[in-house]
Amino acid sequence: MADALKEALRKAARQEQFLEVVDRDEAEARFRRHIAMAPLGEEAVPLAQALGRVLARDVVADIDVPSFDRASVDGFAVRAADVAGASDEVPRRLRLNTEILTPGVEPECDVAGETATVIATGGMVPRGADAIVMVEHSDTHDGDDGLAVEIQRAVAPGQFIQAAGFDIASGETVLRAGQVLSSREIGALAAVGLAEVFVWRKPRVAIFSTGDELVAPGDPPRPGGVYDSNAAILAAAVEELGGEPVRLGIARDNEAELTALLETALAHDIVLLSGGTSKGAGDLAYQVVSRLGDPGIVVHGVALKPGKPICLAVSHGKPVVVLPGFPTSAIFTFHEFVAPVIRAFAGRAPERRETVTAELSMRVASERGRTEYVMTSLVPREAGGLSAYPTAKGSGAVTAFGHADGFFRIAPQTETVPAGTTVDVTLIGAGHRLADLVVIGSHCVGLDMLIGRMTAEGYAVKALAVGSTGGLAAAKRGECDVAGIHLMDPATGEYNRPFLTESLDLVPGYGRLQGLVFRPGDARFEGRPVEVCMAAALAHPSCLMINRNSGSGTRIVIDRLLDGTRPAGYSHQAKSHNAVAAAVAQGRADWGVAIETVAQRYGLGFLPLQPERYDFVVPKARATRPPVLRFLELLRQDPVRAQLSDLGFTL
Ligand SMILES: Nc1nc2c(c(=O)[nH]1)N[C@H]1C(S)=C(S)[C@@H](COP(=O)(O)OP(=O)(O)OC[C@H]3O[C@@H](n4cnc5c(N)ncnc54)[C@H](O)[C@@H]3O)O[C@H]1N2
Numbered sequence: 001m002a003d004a005l006k007e008a009l010r011k012a013a014r015q016e017q018f019l020e021v022v023d024r025d026e027a028e029a030r031f032r033r034h035i036a037m038a039p040l041g042e043e044a045v046p047l048a049q050a051l052g053r054v055l056a057r058d059v060v061a062d063i064d065v066p067s068f069d070r071a072s073v074d075g076f077a078v079r080a081a082d083v084a085g086a087s088d089e090v091p092r093r094l095r096l097n098t099e100i101l102t103p104g105v106e107p108e109c110d111v112a113g114e115t116a117t118v119i120a121t122g123g124m125v126p127r128g129a130d131a132i133v134m135v136e137h138s139d140t141h142d143g144d145d146g147l148a149v150e151i152q153r154a155v156a157p158g159q160f161i162q163a164a165g166f167d168i169a170s171g172e173t174v175l176r177a178g179q180v181l182s183s184r185e186i187g188a189l190a191a192v193g194l195a196e197v198f199v200w201r202k203p204r205v206a207i208f209s210t211g212d213e214l215v216a217p218g219d220p221p222r223p224g225g226v227y228d229s230n231a232a233i234l235a236a237a238v239e240e241l242g243g244e245p246v247r248l249g250i251a252r253d254n255e256a257e258l259t260a261l262l263e264t265a266l267a268h269d270i271v272l273l274s275g276g277t278s279k280g281a282g283d284l285a286y287q288v289v290s291r292l293g294d295p296g297i298v299v300h301g302v303a304l305k306p307g308k309p310i311c312l313a314v315s316h317g318k319p320v321v322v323l324p325g326f327p328t329s330a331i332f333t334f335h336e337f338v339a340p341v342i343r344a345f346a347g348r349a350p351e352r353r354e355t356v357t358a359e360l361s362m363r364v365a366s367e368r369g370r371t372e373y374v375m376t377s378l379v380p381r382e383a384g385g386l387s388a389y390p391t392a393k394g395s396g397a398v399t400a401f402g403h404a405d406g407f408f409r410i411a412p413q414t415e416t417v418p419a420g421t422t423v424d425v426t427l428i429g430a431g432h433r434l435a436d437l438v439v440i441g442s443h444c445v446g447l448d449m450l451i452g453r454m455t456a457e458g459y460a461v462k463a464l465a466v467g468s469t470g471g472l473a474a475a476k477r478g479e480c481d482v483a484g485i486h487l488m489d490p491a492t493g494e495y496n497r498p499f500l501t502e503s504l505d506l507v508p509g510y511g512r513l514q515g516l517v518f519r520p521g522d523a524r525f526e527g528r529p530v531e532v533c534m535a536a537a538l539a540h541p542s543c544l545m546i547n548r549n550s551g552s553g554t555r556i557v558i559d560r561l562l563d564g565t566r567p568a569g570y571s572h573q574a575k576s577h578n579a580v581a582a583a584v585a586q587g588r589a590d591w592g593v594a595i596e597t598v599a600q601r602y603g604l605g606f607l608p609l610q611p612e613r614y615d616f617v618v619p620k621a622r623a624t625r626p627p628v629l630r631f632l633e634l635l636r637q638d639p640v641r642a643q644l645s646d647l648g649f650t651l
């Protein structure tokens with residue numbers, strides 16, 4: 001082995017310890033000790049650019065709104081005393097003054113006793129008048145002494161008059177500093193005549209990602225490549241919090257490149273990078289940040305999950321944070337440690353987090369020694385209250401945070417939390433909207449299409465992929481409206497029906513074809529009958545299979561096919577059709593079992609083994625809810641069935 005390669009290997013394999021893992025609150029305290037948690041300064045902006053900005057000063061009205069008494073109806077300005085007791089039978093006759101008070105016209109005549117002035121909605125109420133009579137309750141006459149009006153209704157003093165300042169009084173505080181300006185506030189600012197307002201300057205947040213594997217969205221994918229999702233989610237989150245993201249792109253795992261980018265980034269108010277903070281080969285980001293001083297890195301390693309390797313630094317009052325590369329770890333720790341700083345710099349009040357209680361739907365295991373935050377979906381229970389469905393994907397998934405309604409904490413010393421435990425779930429973002437239709441169970445592209453149609457019709461659908469068994473359990477507990485399942489009873493070979501209970505209905509879905517998948521052109525499989533393929537596969541120890549997880553419907557098919565034999569690769573269990581197809585397509589395995597639609601998606605060869613049924617379980621108690629009825633109706637419609645059949649399903 002060449003010396004250089006040997007040295008590189010030795011370096012990559014060396015264990016570099018975290019500096020010191022501290023608990024969350026201690027980490028936050030150390031970080032904030034060096035940061036002024038206050039707005040960065042104010043600036044005047046035109047009203048047209050004020051949307052979403054944060055007011056830096058209270059706005060006190062200089063004028064009354066309206067600035068004069070005005071009519072709120074079309075009719076006649078009168079003295080209420082002159083029309084007391086007026087009715088259709090006994091109208092009161094008033095002489096008309098010779099002016100017309102449309103809005104913007106300044107009155108010249110007083111309304112003296114026994115007179116009235118024509119006035120339009122928004123017109124200035126003339127001196128002498130104290131009420132307006134609606135035009136509907138009047139009749140005009142040509143009299144000897146000029147035009148007269150007969151009033152057929154009495155009015156109370158003040159009736160149909162909007163007094164000066166009734167909307168906003170001069171001297172009143174219209175809006176307070178710290179207010180985030182929405183369209184409504186902007187309307188009020190314009191009403192008091194302001195063309196510009198003082199707002200807090202937006203903190204400018206430099207964002208870059210680090211890693212040789214990262215690919216910018218829009219660029220072609222490459223083997224081992226990962227699209228840079230962290231920079232996108234962070235930039236959007238910064239904007240949501242009132243900051244201005246400045247994206248500096250991707251730095252390769254190269255010290256010079258990282259150092260140069262950090263230098264550029266330090267010209268902004270906050271520096272955020274992600275990746276390269278853990279112990280792996282190429283984790284350089286924290287090393288580069290460690291050269292900053294005054295004081296430099298204050299925390300590297302926090303006893304929480306997700307987010308253990310976060311690195312918090314401050315340099316000359318400027319926060320510099322290396323977020324973990326794992327997407328959910330990055331955005332979670334961003335919200336824990338960085339978001340409050342951005343809010344403070346932007347002049348926004350601290351976020352008030354809302355918490356709800358929910359009952360845990362399944363047992364959760366946790367690692368000792370770290371506070372774990374479990375990303376969770378919430379679904380309403382039949383019996384009232386909420387059920388918490390933990391997202392099993394972990395911090396490496398971008399959707400673990402993206403799809404969660406909130407999270408609950410598991411204390412560092414707890415190893416398992418049993419199903420049924422009541423947990424406090426902190427809601428993420430604007431909280432969760434209760435879904436019209438909750439679908440829990442096995443994922444299928446056919447189901448995706450049906451959900452898409454429901455969504456297009458305006459239904460809020462919550463779909464949780466927890467597998468057939470999980471879906472069935474959710475349906476039994478009354479936690480979903482529909483569960484998509486494909487479970488074969490090994491005794492009878494029948495799908496789905498044998499698993500029903502009294503309280504559940506089975507709605508026929510569609511058929512999917514299970515088959516052997518392999519790379520096209522593989523002579524061991526291509527164009528041969530299944531038995532011949534199996535004999536070939538079993539004869540060659542180098543022919544690797546990929547298995548499915550036990551408990552899955554497909555595993556039952558595989559075990560039947562193998563009839564007790566254990567070919568190479570049997571112990572490698574993938575959890576989905578897609579994972580099987582990807583392994584075969586990329587050459588990590590040579591064959592496996594998956595459904596036809598997935599095999600086609602990955603361009604794989606396919607040998608049919610057996611059809612399976614993908615059906616829908618509906619709790620009887622929910623079967624008549626309108627969104628459920630609509631879902632079932634869609635399933636019966638010809639265009640929908642045609643689309644399912646185009647997708648490769650049999651009906
Ligand atoms: N031996 C140990 N390994 C790891 C430990 C540990 O304690 N001992 N900690 C784990 C934990 S916890 C986390 S979190 C991760 C974070 O590691 P890094 O911050 O060094 O991140 P990377 O290694 O650069 O990347 C991890 C992962 O995330 C992907 N990634 C990175 N940047 C992006 C991005 N901008 N967009 C999308 N995905 C990104 C990257 O490709 C990797 O897959 O370390 C564990 N390891």
Ligand code: MOO
Nearest residue numbers: 306307308329395
């Ligand atoms: O702490 Mo890491 O962020 O769990 O995956």
